[in-house]
Structure formats: structure tokens, C-alpha cells
Amino acid sequence: MFTVRRMGVDTHKESVAFLDDDDLLCRCLGLHPMDRVEISASSRKLLAVLNAVEGTLVPRGTLGLSNYAFANLGLPEGADVELRPTEPPASMDLLRAKITGKRLSQDDFRNIVGDIAEGRYSRIELTAFVVAATINSLDDDEVYALTRAMVENGEQLHFDNPIVADKHSIGGIPGNRTTPIVASIVAAAGLLIPKTSSRAVTSPAGTADTMEVLMNVELPIERSYEIVKKENGCLIWGGALNLARADDLIIRIEHPLNIDSESLMISSILAKKKAAGSTHIVLDIPVGPGSKAPTRKKADRLKTRFEEIGRRLGLKIRVLLTDGSQPIGHGVGPVLEAQDVLKVLRNEPDAPTDLREKSLYLAGELLELTGKVGSGHGRQRAQALLQSGQAYEKFERIRNLQGRRELPEPGQDTQEILAEKSGSVKAIHNEVIARVARLAGAPRDPGAGVYIFKHIGDPVKLDEPLFRVHAQSEQPLGFALKFLEEHRDAIEVG
């Protein structure tokens, strides 16, 4: 019998149990460090990986739990639990079959996804799944089966409406913050668009991070339903809603490895859309070096697969291939992106035209896909809703209902990066810009990021600023600038 204690350690969603080394030895539990253990008390059960601890960190008789394990167990501190060695989750046999190249069935994926969603996979096992699915890539039947399993394993939102609009961009392009603009236009047009967005994993900002500087994005689901009922839309963080629970865990493995599994990406995106109750989706695939679709060929294949799997899931999907060669707008990082978004919504004269144009294009396509306007009239309608201020009004209503926040200042520790010669901008390296913004502190320091002055094709004079790095203090600014010393061609002038 052990007493549970929350250790306060954020192991990023791995269930870890900390046990005093002497307890391990002297209690003759027969347990070994790194063993899989089952922690149980009355009706609660949890699988965790055992870490042995020396010294006074975990008192004898206490079982320390990582934050994720503690939350999953759902017992108060001080509760008594039993501890016993246990076998790896049953679906590990299926995972091993996938490693040897076997195709998996709907039931197989249900078992795997169930174990992942319940936190039964260790980080090693989860990584093995991700890498196996990347190398022995899944066919359409398997992606469909995986997606369904992910949808089933978590909450699902329901709206009393035959059309629930949605849009998604598949990432990799800094500053590509069209979502709040598209959602405001589409909601202003009278369509239902309950937008759930994600936070950054390794990027300088997710849509939820950017929205969070303008409004509260962590709402109870009941409150979100109310707001959607009133305003046709919302702009909330999807992470708290437990949609497609396994997906978040899988993403946390993919990102640090920086590997792109086409199959896992498709199922991740479609599972979250399906679980969020969406019916009509415009999907933005930026094409270009440094994006998820570096070549046209890869983009075309993605398009075909998204459409096919989407069709099987009963989703109407329109896939749009867009220019992914450079960042969109001026700002990269939560506050700087939010500035751009507000300028577009307010029709300010210095609003970034690329962000405005792309948002109008996506919104227009979504209006057409849902049948709200006839074919060929979408962009025009979108533009009207934006220019008239209706979209901004919609945005402000949603912002007020969710809990308004005033836009903070960008980080005040700044450094401009100047052109080392005259000419024009030949290329912008998305991944370098993203990394610089991240090193400068984004999104954890919301004012941190990069402000881009020049885009591809712009003329540049010697010593003219190409971009500015913003940080909230000196040290991260130094980290970002040090990285830039080794990557002097973030914006290439030729």
C-alpha cells in the first residue's frame, strides 16, 4: 500500500511513477526500475513507468506521480493505492505486427488507439508506433480505420445544423494566421463555424496561442455551445475538449523527431475535424520548400488522399494548394500575428495584403463549398463582409463573449536584421524564421517573435532592415541572434 503524491513534474503526457529505491528493494515487491506497473485503488486503475528515486525526494511509502499520471488516476493526494507489475498493453502485439509490415484492421486500430488514448503506452512504445506508421506507411483503408478509431476515442461535438463549416491549414508556414479572419467572415455570412484550434507544439504559435492574447480561449464546452448559438462561431482552444484524445499524444512524438508521416497527418487532421462535428471543410495545403508539401507532386498526393478519406468519413472537403514559399503577413509569434489579424479585420491601410488576400480566398471557397453562395461568387461575398466591417463586428462579439483581452505590446528587446547587400529578396526560409521566433521565446513569451519587413520579390537596399526579432528579455534575444549568426540567409537577398 502506497500513498499517492503529485510530484509536480511535467513529463509531457507520459505516466511516470516515482518510487524510493529502498522501497523497491526492501519491500520485496519484485519490481525493477523502468518496469511497467499498474496503480490501483477501488475503481481507478493506471499504467505507469516506474522511475527509482534515491534520497529524500519521495519518502518511503509514498508513490510519486507525474502530472499526467496524477490527472489520469483521478484520485486526491494522500489516497492509498496498490502497486503491482503488469504486462505491456495488449495492443503491443499489433504494433509489432505493423513493424513487421502487416496491414492492420479496424479492430486493430481500435485497440491501439484505445491504449494510446488511455495513456497506456510508454514514450518508447508510442515512438515505435509513430515510426512504424511512418516507414510502413498506412494505406487508405488503414488511415480510415485509424481516423475512425481516433474519433471514437474521445469527445464528439454535435450541432443541430446540417452544415458546420471549418477550415484548416496544414502548417509549417509562419504567420499563416488566416483562421480568425476566415471564421469571422463565414460566421458573419450566417454559417455555423465553431472553430477549435491548437496550440504550438514546436512552432512559434498555434492559432489558439495567437487568439489567446486577444481573448480567453479555454472555455467550458457548454459556454462554447452558447456562444456558437448566439454568434454562429467561436475561436477556442480544442485541447481542453478531449477530441481525438490519442492524436495529441502522437503529435508530441512526431514533432521533436521532425518526421512527416503523411498517413498520421491525414488521420490527425480529419479525426479532429470529424470529432468537432464539422461537415464542410476547406483545407489549405501550402506548397513550397520547408512546408509539409515541399513539391507539387507531394501536394497532389495529399490532396487526393484527403479527399478520399474525407469522403469515407462523410465530410465534404475542398483541398486548396496555396503558395507556401514564404511567411504570410508581417508578424510571427502570438502578439505580432494578432496585430496583423486585427489590421486586416479593421481594414487598416497598412494591413498585410497577402494575409488579407489569402483569407478572402479561403473564406470565399468555404462559402461556395457550403452552398452559401453560387460558384464563382465566394471571394466577392467574403470581401463585402470584410470591407463592410461585418466580419470585424462578428470577431469583436465573439471576443467579448469569450472574455476580451487587450492586445499586449510586442516584446521590447528587439534587434533589426539588415540586408548585407542591395538587390531583391530571392527566398525566405520558413523553418529558420520559425526557429528564430521560437528561440526568442514564442509562444511562451507571447510578445516574442519576428516582424518581417520584406517578402519575396521586394527590392532591398544595403543596410535596409529585412526583419526584426522581438523578445521579452535579453537572454532569449541572444539565443535567437546566436542562431541567426549560423543561419545568415533567413531572408536571402540576390
Next chain:
Amino acid sequence: MFTVRRMGVDTHKESVAFLDDDDLLCRCLGLHPMDRVEISASSRKLLAVLNAVEGTLVPRGTLGLSNYAFANLGLPEGADVELRPTEPPASMDLLRAKITGKRLSQDDFRNIVGDIAEGRYSRIELTAFVVAATINSLDDDEVYALTRAMVENGEQLHFDNPIVADKHSIGGIPGNRTTPIVASIVAAAGLLIPKTSSRAVTSPAGTADTMEVLMNVELPIERSYEIVKKENGCLIWGGALNLARADDLIIRIEHPLNIDSESLMISSILAKKKAAGSTHIVLDIPVGPGSKAPTRKKADRLKTRFEEIGRRLGLKIRVLLTDGSQPIGHGVGPVLEAQDVLKVLRNEPDAPTDLREKSLYLAGELLELTGKVGSGHGRQRAQALLQSGQAYEKFERIRNLQGRRELPEPGQDTQEILAEKSGSVKAIHNEVIARVARLAGAPRDPGAGVYIFKHIGDPVKLDEPLFRVHAQSEQPLGFALKFLEEHRDAIEVG
């Protein structure tokens, strides 16, 4: 600037840095939980994964380190260090190339193995390497390159002798403890056999665990050299010698996944032999269900590959396919196995004949391979050395020089498992026996394990004992018995 503290947490060879969450936020380091960080002070540098901690566990201004990270950093507690975000190790690009199916060069493997050996890979990255090497299996050139890189990356032992004998069994067969007997015979014959063995990772005992109940196996390398000079042999734990440092880290991923990469197994074994200075090696491949070579076909392929890669490394290897259908001897677990070994060495009448015969076979082959005796005379010579007591005398001398320990009693909490019908033993499930011994506490409780009464073909009467489970206390005995309830056919009577 942070002050280093050893947290006492055994993360099983992952470098983890624990930092107070408020420090992360308020110091504006621009760091995020799970970021890769570089910890540095004057000439010392270390890569670690950042875990954010709430509460009082890690005081502000302190950087907690896992045991592995603390040892790798090599600074005293209280030392001041700098912290900065850093990129993943450079060889991650090569690993991603392997994931996409590319062949890797000698230099590529040098880079990967170097980063692994220096502890620069996170557990996620290490798992990705293992799974990628398992799925996109390495060809002979790659295995050779990986093996060489592993040998170069760690200590290498050198003996002033053209012949350094060695033997290895590729595992999976409980109780297969021939090593101390073979080494004693071969050393008694006048050959050099400086035996380095491993501890169990997920099995109930490694040779080093079993030897440890009879003698000290953790010797400084200088002392081992002295003993080998005096007695031609030693029986030490190789883990402290830093041979092929990357191997230990790779094994810790493979075992919990329970996946067998042929390529990784070959390079793991041969790298350790080569680094240990061995020149002539007898390699025992048990063939049978539950072993690493379940089929004759797989065993033959392994044999061919071991011989080919061994040849390239300049090793003389004789591969022997043996019966892997059931455990060898009576005992499984350190103390119970040591009993068997002593009985064979002492020529006691109730010594297990299978262990004795297999040891004589392997020792005989090794005597022939090294040219110590002519072809066809090895077994005879081995038998003479065993029967005359010379092998036992050699064992005892080594035992005394290394630091003699007296054999403890087996665990006193026991349960006999009885036959549920009469007949004869049809099959024994190695993996069930191994798991039961492990659940009973082996090897951490050295007296824990399984004592086998009946082997395949033995006649059995109803209610006659098939095997006995030993534990050092009640609870692990219960764990083992519970597992047996779900695996009633550990020893199948038909």
C-alpha cells in the same frame, strides 16, 4: 546561471534536466518544457531534455539532473552552470534519412553512434533509430559500419596474446548458464578467456547477475588484467568497462519493445566482443520457439551473417545451433542458476546433465577453434578438465581473486506447481518461465526464480510437481502465481 543538483532520479540513461516552472517563465529564458537544452560550465557540456516542475521540488535557481545526466556532466553538486536552448544532435538528419530508407555510410554511423554514446539522443530519438533499423534492416556493409563505430566509441581491452577466447549465447533460454563452466574449462586448458558478461535487462538473470551471488563482479579494469594474467580468465560484469557505450543504450530500447532487429543484435554482440579484445569466439544460437531464432531458417541466416561480419572485423567465429526448445538446467534466477553451475563444476551426482553436456560441447568447440586441441578432440579434453576438478579449481581461484561470496539460500517463499494430469512433458514455454522468475523478483531479489523439475519428454504423474517458484517475500510470489493462473501451460503435459 543555475546551481546543479543531483535529483537521485534513475531515468534509465536518459539525460533529463528538471527546472522550476516559474524559473522557466519568469527568467524569460525563452525555454519550453521538453525543449532540448545545453548545460555548460567551463569545459563541460551536456545535452538534456527539459522537464518543468511545479512546487518546491526544485528550488528557484536550481537545475535538477537525473542520475545519468549528473554523471555525464561530471560536475559536483552546487556547481554553477549556464543553460541555453539547443538544436537536436546533427546526426538526426541521418536518422531521418534511414527512416526514408536510405543506406548509411561508415561516417554516418560514426556520427549517429557518437551522438548516442555521448547521451545526446532523447529516448524518442533513440527509439526512432532502433525501430528504423529494425524495419529498414541494415545490409552487411551497414552492420559492419555500425559495429566498427560502436567499437571505436568506448574503451577497448588489449591482451598481449594472439588468442583471446570468448563464448556467447544469444539469449532467450532461461537457465542457459554455460559461461562460467566453459570459461573455467578453457582457462584451465591454458587459454586466455577474460570473460565480460552483462546483467539482465528484462530477463530474470544475466551471467553477471548469477556470478555476482558467488563473487564480486565489479572490478576496476587494472585488477581484472591482473587476475587474467594470473589465472587466464575472469568472470566480470562488462557494464562498468564502457565497452561499445552506445550498445547499452540501444538495448534498453529494444528490450521493452520486445522487438528483435537481426542487424542490431549482430552489431551489439560483435562490437562488445571486438571491444573486449576477443579473437576466437564460439557463438551459441539456441533454435526453438521463444528463442531469438525460432526457426532453423532464421538461425541459418543469423549464422551466415555473424560469420561474414565477424570475418570483416578480423574475428574467428564458430556459430553453433543448439536446442532452444526449453530451459537448461533446473534453476532460473541468480541463486538457483549458481547452484546448478556449482554442481556441474563439482561433478556432483545430481548436477543437471543438459547444462553439463552443453557446456562441454561449447568448451570443446572453443578448444578446437583456437587450435588448442585437434579437430574432434575438443569435447574429450573439456570433459577431462571438468572431471579432474581442474575446471572447478580454476573457477575457485578466480572467485577468490575477484572477491569470494558464499552462495545464499534460494528464496524461502515458495510454491510448487503440480501437473494437472498424467502423461509426459510436451513443451515448456521459455518466455512464461522467464516472466514468472522475473515477477517473483529475479534478478533484483537474487534468491527469486524458478526451479524446474521436469524437462521435455519426462514422464509426469498427476499432482507431481513440474516446477517450483521461489520468492524472497510473499507479494512477488503472489504476482508470479497470478501470472501463472493466466498461463497454465508454462510446462505442457500431454
